[in-house]
Amino acid sequence: MARSGGRARVRTGAAAAAALGVLGGALAGATGARADSGGMPYDRVERLAHGVSYGEFTVTAHGAAVHGDVLTVDLRDPRVGVDLLTPGAVAARATVSGMADARHAVGAVNGDFFNISEEHPGVAPTGSSDGPEISSGRALKAAVPDAQRFGPAMPPGGSTQDVIGVGADRRARLDRLVLHGVLRTDRGSTALGGFNQYALPAGGIGAYTAGWGAVSRERAVCGSDTSRAAPCSTDTYEVAVRRGRVVAVADAPGQGPIASGTTVLVGRDGGADTLRALHVGDRALVGERLAPTSSRVPYVFAAGGFPVLRDGEPLPGLDAKTAATRTAAGFGDHGRTLYLLALDGAAETGAGLTVAELAAVMRQIGADDAVNLDGGGSTTLVARAPGDPAVTVRNHPSGGAERPVANAVGVFAGGS
Structure with a gap:
């Protein structure tokens, strides 16, 4: 299915060039479905509902294949909505799939970092x-x-x-x-x-x-x-x-x-x-x-996350050394197209992407502005195929199972 995304542009800046240099060979050699806008080659694209699609891609970084899952949301479609999913209280945790099913969302990714442990x-x-x-x-x-x-x-x-x-x-x-x-x-x-x-x-x-x-x-x-x-x-x-x-x-x-x-x-x-x-x-x-x-x-919805991409350029000082499992949210097309991204990785092997590389990938899929969300064992992307009663986890959580988290970004669609 064709996606609505940001327009392809020439990226500049040392951080973007360095990050794309690591990923460039994989991106250039990938095959499969490609969105009408944006430069990311997708291995598979699935229509979830009017204005909402799910895509998969693979890049190679640091000698390992990194699998990515993306929800693309056309905010111009009046049948589509986005909201913050919560467990019902600020001081509480729940799985992304549980929060998504409770609100009948068509898809979701985990949100902000949270008070997970105590000193x-x-x-x-x-x-x-x-x-x-x-x-x-x-x-x-x-x-x-x-x-x-x-x-x-x-x-x-x-x-x-x-x-x-x-x-x-x-x-x-x-x-x-x-x-x-x-x-x-x-x-x-x-x-x-x-x-x-x-x-x-x-x-x-x-x-x-x-x-x-x-x-x-x-x-x-x-x-x-x-x-x-x-x-x-x-x-x-x-x-x-x-x-x-x-x-x-x-x-x-x-x-x-x-x-x-x-x-x-x-x-x-x-x-x-x-x-x-x-x-x-x-x-x-x-x-x-x-x-x-x-x-x-x-704002109808807002979630915390630190910016990694602004006006098509990566922010100065992004970490370019530590590869990890990542989650991100961004937008293109003047705020009309939302992208929710989950990248697989493993702390034990160093697989995954750095924050600088994450910014480059978000730019590649069509985002002009993006934030880094909670990653590691929290990274979860879920989606519900047409006709299915519940969402399924589409990425590969690094802990082997969903981690209960503080909140999530949920996508809703009518007439799917």
């Missing part, structure tokens, strides 16, 4: 993602401090606030989502440092809602602004607010479900001092929103 004794990992999340137009969480993120090193200038998203105008974009949150009391206003996120900045206050889930909020006060492994703060305080009034206080972060309509404020260090001034019955108003820095169009 702090006795503190359980939350499973929550690094970056912001918007699902069905609703903000679910904000970004953790850069030093507290999980995942490989970002290129210079990268931030946990970086996202890929699709706006209400059905165009994909790269952007940053910044938390604008405030606590207002009779003593004045205080800016929030977090919203449903697993780590708070030193001295900060974070707001947690029912969307967080039942996992302990203790992880929020661990680490520092320079080290994820720094000790947990012992100077903490927690306040529950409902209908504009303080209804409960505690000396330490709690756990368990948060009732709908209730916001729990967690403070560490200076933020704890601010919360200690509040007492049950005091007036307290909490507001939070995610503000884009590049677009005025509201």
Whole structure:
């Protein structure tokens, strides 16, 4: 099936040339189906639904064959949609196939890096993602401090606030989502440092809602602004607010479900001092929103990931040494065509692609802008063939089976 993709262009820049030099022989020698636009030769292309196709390709890098799986989504088709898939709570994990089937998606790839492990004794990992999340137009969480993120090193200038998203105008974009949150009391206003996120900045206050889930909020006060492994703060305080009034206080972060309509404020260090001034019955108003820095169009969906390709050029400083299993999302055709990519690899053998090579491959399939998503054992791409009741895993997860992850990018199609 023909795909809608970005226009073929001449790539420039040392990083792109170097990455394509490694892959060039394989790309030039590959055979099979080829998209109408873009330069990637596909071994196989399958139509999943109106405006959605699945493709497979193989490249050779570092002496090994690397298999790739791609979902191509035509956002101009009104029957097609994209949204963030979640396990039902910010602090939770589920398989990509499970999340896709729960929402009847036609395809999906895993999303952002997440709090998968813990350096702090006795503190359980939350499973929550690094970056912001918007699902069905609703903000679910904000970004953790850069030093507290999980995942490989970002290129210079990268931030946990970086996202890929699709706006209400059905165009994909790269952007940053910044938390604008405030606590207002009779003593004045205080800016929030977090919203449903697993780590708070030193001295900060974070707001947690029912969307967080039942996992302990203790992880929020661990680490520092320079080290994820720094000790947990012992100077903490927690306040529950409902209908504009303080209804409960505690000396330490709690756990368990948060009732709908209730916001729990967690403070560490200076933020704890601010919360200690509040007492049950005091007036307290909490507001939070995610503000884009590049677009005025509201986002229907957004997921965290660090940019690797912008305006057809790889970002400076991309890792060109470490080959690994990779996941990426990007777009071409002025945001009208979305590409979701899963690349196989194996940590044990060094198979896979570097981040610089990933940027080159995304450019090859037609993307002008792209982000790196969670890779390794998290890399999963699923798709549902016409008439099938459920999705199947199309790539080869490096761990041999799907890993439960924090979120996924889901594709939906009507009349398939």
